[in-house]
């Protein structure tokens with residue numbers, strides 16, 4: 101007779117199963133279950149845990165929303181520091197470097213250089229260790245961090261397709277690699293992926309990333325591996341180490357071995373013998389720059405021989421055997437024809453320069469942001485001026501300065517910041533201490549349009565089919581009427597039709613009949629949109645909160661708030677102090693939330709959304725109070741708990757975990773091989789616990 105499993109056993113099994121599927125989904129991007137099947141498993145576990153609350157543990161998948169890794173990233177020391185490079189900005193500096201290299205080596209020695217593109221991304225170390233059947237498998241991916249200590253971003257790194265997760269024994273042999281080694285290289289975000297990401301960010305009311313490098317860095321550090329997988333990062337390998345030492349006798353061989361082993365190695369690398377050849381390579385690279393599809397900001401030149409590299413050694417933070425030749429910024433001079441004022445979701449008015457179209461680094465530029473009134477004052481720019489426009493790694497060009505000489509006379513017309521909203525003519529307000537002017541009218545068509553677009557955006561409520569064109573129609577306007585350029589003479593938008601939607605809540609009242617009355621909307625489109633809107637009702641509290649567009653409340657904050665308060669009701673009445681009790685919520689954010697919910701219209705919107713059937717509750721993460729107000733520092737290896745487990749236990753009991761010991765530290769929890777942190781604790785007289793001591797405090 102089969103014995104029934106105990107609740108505890110069932111819970112354990114379900115957790116295992118859920119973790120397995122989360123891994124398939126998030127890390128391997130190869131789900132085996134449909135969302136519904138996954139939800140069914142999760143619901144069974146939730147129910148069992150609800151019946152047996154004593155069996156709930158902080159590491160249960162029910163305690164994480166959306167399968168996210170809850171903790172930040174663990175810190176990892178590099179086997180050998182990840183250095184930066186010295187720069188050369190012209191041929192003279194390049195030749196001076198060559199001289200230094202030559203004078204550091206015996207005169208008779210032959211030199212070779214390898215020229216590579218300087219990829220504008222972030223460097224990453226991949227550690228491989230022995231896998232099954234003589235293979236090597238990816239153990240860890242670590243960011244550069246401060247060069248000595250980086251962050252363990254393995255889960256995210258696994259989603260990068262050009263990072264091999266394992267390398268078969270045969271390939272290792274062919275490449276001459278051992279089972280354990282470290283590969284270093286650059287993570288880049290291709291330009292197309294960067295533009296797409298920024299469009300999404302802007303639609304979601306977030307600031308666009310300044311350039312692909314920042315975007316790549318942000319992506320690799322997000323806590324959502326599925327987002328990383330969508331972003332299509334690339335990894336180019338350029339270094340190979342074993343036990344912190346260069347493995348092969350030359351860099352040329354290293355690149356070849358990496359390629360053989362299955363790493364992506366940038367195709368534009370060349371081994372050369374003279375500086376003339378280096379200079380020629382640089383010229384080719386400058387031309388290539390516009391067509392690569394990813395950003396480069398120069399050329400890296402490395403001494404080929406590993407033995408010479410070793411003998412040349414390092415100065416401070418950079419090797420003597422390599423140099424980065426940096427390209428000049430891409431800039432051009434053009435005329436400022438006029439200034440447009442755009443109104444964003446928060447009512448913020450942004451001045452945008454209208455320029456005589458000019459080609460800057462291969463791209464025609466006709467607009468550049470002027471940011472705000474202060475920036476205009478700082479530049480001292482007038483309409484009719486000639487200005488220097490620069491495009492860095494970013495796609496958004498900026499005005500650097502006003503150009504004035506005999507060919508470029510000054511303009512005459514002052515830029516007048518509007519006194520009222522360029523779209524609805526309402527008053528503009530500037531909060532003390534802030535630079536931005538904002539339209540005070542919450543119902544300003546430009547603002548409502550942005551609000552709706554933000555609500556519908558991917559990563560927020562994910563309503564497909566509710567893009568710009570549809571929103572404009574729903575607002576009963578033609579695209580031009582809410583656009584900054586074609587405002588009618590009186591400055592008010594030309595309203596052509598009656599609006600179907602005035603607020604976010606109205607979206608949930610739309611009918612098929614109404615939609616069929618719009619241009620280019622057939623039954624199929626109408627039904628698809630209604631289905632999307634209906635589906636979005638289930639997005640959950642965190643998404644709703646994000647969708648409302650409260651200032652400073654981004655994805656992560658929304659998530660933390662949802663988990664902490666568990667319902668919109670609780671959140672709406674929370675005081676600033678109660679809000680600040682949430683991890684990562686500071687006074688500025690708390691204040692913005694309090695202000696948002698103090699406005700009656702916002703309260704009304706939220707209650708309408710709830711009565712229209714949107715989910716405005718979340719699973720509350722139960723945080724105990726046993727360790728409230730106490731700060732812990734973990735050091736050394738604990739006998740049974742991993743760092744992450746210990747951290748989770750402390751945090752779920754209301755305690756905080758910090759990385760460094762200070763007078764404010766309440767306890768240092770020390771395991772085996774505890775180092776300087778333990779010493780520091782002893783010096784400062786901070787209490788020291790072992791694991792058993794910690795566990796005792798937790799019970």
Ligand code: IVH
Nearest residue numbers: 183184185216217218219222223338400419
């Ligand atoms: S070699 C010790 N090669 O540039 C040598 N770096 O400015 C370190 N980079 O931190 C790096 N492309 O992130 C090397 N082909 C390339 C590179 C490259 C981009 C980055 C790297 C490094 C930074 C230094």
